[in-house]
Amino acid sequence: MLSLRSMILPALVVLLPLAAAVWSVNTSRVERADFTFNNDTEIESVDPAVVTGQPEGRIIESLYEGLVKLDPKDRLPTKLGTAEDWTVSDDLKTYTFTIRKDAKWSNGEPVTAEDYRYSLRRFLNPLTAAQYAYQAWYIKNAERYTLGGDGIEAGDRVEVELNLEASQHNTCTGELLRGILVKKTPEKMPEDEEERRGVIQEFLVEIEGSQRSFVIGDPAYGDVAPEGSELCRLVTLDFGEVGVKVLDTRVIEITLANPTPYWPQLLGFYPLSPVNRKCLETHGAPAWTQPENLVTNGAYIVELRRPRDRIRLKKNPYYWNADAVKLETIDALAIEDSNTALNMYEAGEIDWVTQLDGTVVPDIMNADPPRDDFNPFPQLTVYYYKLNTTRPPLDDKRVRQALALALDRQEFIDTVTRGTEKPALNLVPPGIRGYLSPTIGEPDPERARELLAEAGFPGGRGFPRMEILFNTLDQHEAMAELARKQWQRELGITVTLQNEVWGSYLNRLRLKQYDIGRQAWTGDYIDPNTWLDMYVTDGENNQTGWSNPEYDRLISEAMSIVDAEERLAALAKAEAILVDEVPIVPIYFYYSRNLVKPYVRGFYNNLQDTHPLSAIWIDRTQKSPNPFMNPPAQ
Amino acid sequence: MIAFFLRRFCWMVLTVWVVFTITWVLANFAPGTPFDREREMPPAIRANMERRYNLHLPAYQRYGIDLRKMAVGDLGVSFKMQDFTVNRVVAECWPASAALGLLALAFASLVGLLAGIVSAARRGSFADVSLMTIATVGIALPNFVIAGFSILLFVFLIPLLPPAGWGSPRAMILPALCLGAPYAAYIARIARTGMLDVLSQDFIRTARAKGLSEWRVVMSHALPIAVMPVVSFLGPAVAGIITGSLVVEKIFAVPGLGYAFVQSALVNDTPMAMGLTVLFTILLFVMNTLVDFAYTLLDPRVGWTT
Secondary structure, rough: OOOHHHHHHEEEEHHHHHHHHHHHHHHHOOOOOOOOEEEEOOOOOOOOOOOHHHHHHHHHHHOOOOOOEEEOOOOEEOOOOOEEEEEEOOOOOEEEEEEEOOOOOOOOOOHHHHHHHHHHHHHHHOOOOOOOOOHHHHHHHHHHHHHHHHOOOOOOOEEEEOOOOOOOOOOOOEEEEEEEEEEOOOOOOOOHHHHOOOOOEEEEEEEEOEEEEEEEEEEEHHHOOOOOOOOEEEEEHHHOOOEEEEOOOOOOEEOOOOOOOHHHHHHHHHHHOOHHHHHHHHHHOOOEEEOOOOOOOOOOEEEEOOOOOEEEEEEOOOOOHOOOOOOOOOEEEOOOOOOHHHHHHOOOOOOEEEOOOOOOHHHHOOOOOOOOEEEEEEEEEEEEEEEOOOOOOOOOHHHHHHHHOOOOHHHHHHHOOOOOOEEOOOOOOOOOOOOOOOOOOOOOOHHHHHHHHHOOHHOOOOOOOOEEEEEOOOHHHHHHHHHHHHHHHHHHOOOEEEOOOHHHHHHHHHOOOOEEEEEEEEOOOOOHHHHHHHHHHOOOOOOOOOOHHHHHHHHHHHHHHHOHHHHHHHHHHHHHHHHHOOOEEEEEEOOOEEEEOOEEOOOOOOOOOOOOHHHHOOOOOOOOOOOOOOOOOO | HHHHHHHHHHHHHHHHHHHHHHHHHHHHHOOOOOOOOOOOHHHHHHHHHHOOOOOOOOOOHHHHHHHHHHHOOOOOEEOOOOOOEEHHHHHHHHHHHHHHHHHHHHHHHHHHHHHHHHHHHHHOOOOHHHHHHHHHHHHHOOHHHHHHHHHHHHHHHOOOOOOOOOOOOHHEEEEEHHHHHHHHHHHHHHHHHHHHHOOOOOHHHHHHHHHOOOOHHHHHHHHHHHOOHHOOOOHHHHHHOOOOHHHHHOOOOOOOHHOOOOOOOOOOOOOHHHHHHHHHEEEEEEEEHHHHHHHHHOOOOOOOOO
């Protein structure tokens, strides 16, 4: 007879797991959505102010709507956003937006001008620490507001935010005191973060006739105010000084520092989406972002969120233009493995793959019969090597030119990226209307050797050993390896490879502890300025130590030019200086790699590789190629 | 028995504290911050970011804050999924890992035990040799190779199952098979060795001499003793398998903890990495304790003093 003892284990081993598995699957079962795509990763947040990535952008653009909506075809501004109309002053600096009457939040309440003021204030507020805050710095005094204590000087109107009450959520604003800054001690904070931590800055502010001294600190963390000072949460420029004014419940006026032709485009970009104040302040972070609490004003709302699995979007019935939204439900999957995504696409489980892996691109491109769902399109992204011009011999222009002229870009594309990418001979990617980039000229190893000899290194003799710095990733390593080989072959110089994890790689770029560093840069808006303003003297993202007064002058001059053509001409002149001086060696321009099922309509190729979900619909009856496969309209 | 569990509990608290401290030091002194981006930020914004993550405080103070929070079970908000607390991620992702792991384990135990018993009972036969060959191959082949083959076979050649995803019982079959296969192979080999060992002992000869059928001898007299090595293997294996597998979760897009854990370490998501490390430590400890407990059930010679 079998004893009880010997039965326990087999029973446990078999029954328990099955019960658990059945339970788990039953609680996680979902019906298939109208449209399913792979969003590549779990998004960082649905809070438009704190994120920067493309996966986040796809979700946030579906959930929220800015004053301006960008066209799904060419990504240029349209009046189909929350603002039904806007006017611009003659100096192109003051925009007045009128919000449409039927614009509503997903809780049914109207969207007002005050909502946008609140959201812009929150976006620019130093405590939000928005990565994209600089996108709104075109607004008058916005940058000074964001810089907090660093942005104010004696005599400025300032506001002091007191610490929150214990009952208040971290998303609330503390009591605000307004006054005039009398002085800061010390006047200037050290730039270095380590030193900065050791310095306590005191702000002496005159409020309603009496002078009070404030120090930033929170008693909840055990901070104690020095003798004669009070603790506060924040000291900034008075937000009233920033160029954002509510003129009426539905009218908001935004004043810019300079005429900025791409300002409406930036307003359509997702970081400037409005958030619902009541929702934030009632629930606090991160609770306000949960599907049951989240209030948005766009075409969709979040129905379900399962971390690392999917975000289920549902059509927002309160959206003013809900009639134009065709898909009832959308699933955004967070599959990180591109082969898995491709498998699911080929098996018909998903309708759109946003990124194909380089290893399969040649097969897809050369498929026979030709595929009806793959159509690469140029992107506003450039891959390049930065040269640290503070380190000899890279301080010699001829050496930099030699490095740039020696590289055969096509070989990089054929052997590493393996797609339709195009060789880059300048910084600004092609495709921007009205702008034609100057180039460094076709690669010419002969000329490169001459230049190197002129600089004192004939045949590479005497050239010091240099290092290519990149963040750890197979593709970057293959690129660097090829650059090493080509420079060795053409110029006779020796470079070594150095990979670092993301954090240390960025640190070394920032501290200029590198010789040659890899980078890729995507334009934030469709204008050459987004690349060119990086390389002004001491620009935060310059990091090459390169500086040219004429270049700086052209960039700042272009900012105030009202005439579009003249402005682009000034920018082209600046880029001509850049490609002549080569602080950076451009390698290639990116192409998109979407796979889109033929029955998907309303999906268009564009320079930003952005495809708003609210424009998409499914039509399985039409047999003609979808617009995605058609030649670009431009 | 209560003293046994109490003592184990004290050991566990100590172990968790040591593990917490070591990982805390490693995580907090690793290069980089959670807000490293390609675009450099002005020092004032950087300072604000640091305040938000308490990075402006001295290390000992941050350690104190983190330890106090951990002690009350508050693992904080993930740096990289800012909408989720680590507790919520664990609550949502762990069922997926656990369900998959348990299914894989059920499959592994069933197949492994059967193969092991058959092999031992028919030692030297064709069945024994072929089963053990398969087991050796099963141990040697990495997960992703088995996954690749099974996807080709069951998704594209014979379209029976979805290639990946989560949310239907059909989607669980392939990942469970791939996850369980190496375990099944191990269990088969361990069970076979254990069984052979027992079958050569005196009390088995006695049982046979009593005239019991071979089935009764194997199943009722030999098996309970022979599964002991399997049980000691299963303890840590259960902890390992239900906390998720990096490879299988990645290939089959299973929203589990295994991939989340590895990813958190790679992207400097300190709260997530810390929380999961502590959770896994507790799990491993509990599983080992349960294994010791199972010994006392299975083998009367083992007492509570261990």
